[in-house]
Ligand SMILES: Cc1cc2nc3c(=O)[nH]c(=O)nc-3n(C[C@H](O)[C@H](O)[C@H](O)COP(=O)(O)OP(=O)(O)OC[C@H]3O[C@@H](n4cnc5c(N)ncnc54)[C@H](O)[C@@H]3O)c2cc1C
């Protein structure tokens with residue numbers, strides 16, 4: 001089945017929602033694709049128990065003529081077309097212009113015990129709680145780095161969890177310097193203040209990180225390293241995440257150039273959000289971590305651009321510049337403590353799909369040869385977890401993306417002309 | 426928001442709010458979602474469709490990500506052991 005659109009937007013987070021609405025307002029036929037069952041992306045993820053924030057509801061209800069294609073995962077690409085898979089069936093969606101708003105995922109770093117049931121990402125645990133995961137009365141530790149820890153802890157508390165503490169790896173001086181900078185972003189300062197109020201009574205520790213997790217067959221205890229030495233805490237759940245990493249796999253598959261700066265690539269765009277491929281734009285965290293405001297303003301710019309309205313897009317550029325500077329501030333003040341990169345020992349599993357330990361990867365200098373010998377990165381997550389962690393640990397850079405972008409039913413790929421004779425599967 | 430959905434997890438009945446994920450429903454019954462290739466128990470990690478640790482059998486279809494699947498009345502969910 002083939003369907004034609006003027007403009008396709010991939011990702012129904014704040015960037016994609018705004019891009020789709022903006023483009024449709026110019027009269028284009030717009031399709032908004034997302035793998036999730038509900039629109040909203042990460043920050044506006046549907047919550048089974050609580051209403052979405054007002055701005056999220058406005059963004060979703062304002063979609064108007066936009067065709068929302070939920071539970072559609074883009075798995076492969078063809079010239080000017082995307083191959084999408086649904087729970088039942090697959091189809092090909094053609095476009096004249098494409099906006100990539102694929103967002104970001106959490107950076108998850110391996111440590112002894114991180115595969116135990118009960119250990120999740122921090123944003124991961126927030127997402128699960130919103131999906132209805134039973135957390136009421138559970139003793140929860142939140143750890144890792146960045147403002148997302150506060151948002152996650154607040155959601156967990158709202159769902160009835162007993163949040164024992166938030167453990168931020170960045171030093172107190174660094175976090176306080178960050179907080180002082182928030183005067184330049186009053187909306188963010190208000191949000192931070194609101195979160196602190198909702199988290200009254202929850203201790204917020206700095207310069208602290210999780211060294212290990214243990215338990216018989218599920219988590220029961222975490223070991224924490226802090227400025228005043230180590231301690232153990234009994235808990236039922238640990239949510240630990242070290243910030244965010246852009247989702248670039250689809251852009252890569254489309255041939256869009258990436259910026260390789262630091263351990264994790266982002267999609268390369270010019271000021272008007274044009275990628276290196278004509279007719280393809282990228283908005284939001286796929287183009288670099290920056291938060292909600294960046295996602296919304298870039299969604300609007302990309303929506304205008306995809307509809308051919310360069311002037312309307314150009315008018316928004318000063319706003320984009322200001323919000324993008326916030327991203328730089330984040331990465332500066334929440335830079336990772338080098339001790340986090342040596343938490344995993346030779347026995348710690350790195351590839352959770354194929355159960356490959358860090359020790360087994362000794363002696364390899366690139367992801368491809370490691371994969372051929374150890375199967376590291378060969379599993380269902382396609383290296384999204386282990387490849388990202390290994391890049392952060394400085395072992396080797398991430399592998400290029402290959403189709404399908406997600407594991408796929410064979411029938412979905414039938415007839416694809418661009419499916420390569422893959423040499424490294 | 427108050428509507429609920431009933432499904433079965435490894436033969437055990439579970440009732441959760443409409444719109445909940447299969448992962449969330451399962452957590453009422455078990456934290457063991459799958460066995461890894463070397464036999465250790467695994468449960469959701471990322472909560473957002475990236476890690477594939479939450480794969481289960483839903484209505485006879487194997488390897489479906491529980492965190493990406495909304496519950497449906499009468500659904501039959503099984504873990505792989
Ligand atoms: C787990 C998590 C929780 C977060 N919680 C908060 C929070 O509480 N507060 C806050 O301010 N910020 C939060 N953030 C930061 C957040 O990423 C940004 O603030 C904001 O959501 C970015 O918007 P976006 O539109 O760029 O991308 P996202 O919101 O990440 O949306 C991207 C969307 O693209 C879809 N997608 C990606 N690839 C494909 C594909 N191949 N096929 C189909 N669909 C695809 C995804 O399903 C997703 O819905 C969170 C981030 C993560 C990872």
Ligand code: FES
Pocket residue numbers: 468469470471472473474475476477478479480490491492493
């Ligand atoms: S929990 Fe990671 S894919 Fe479902």
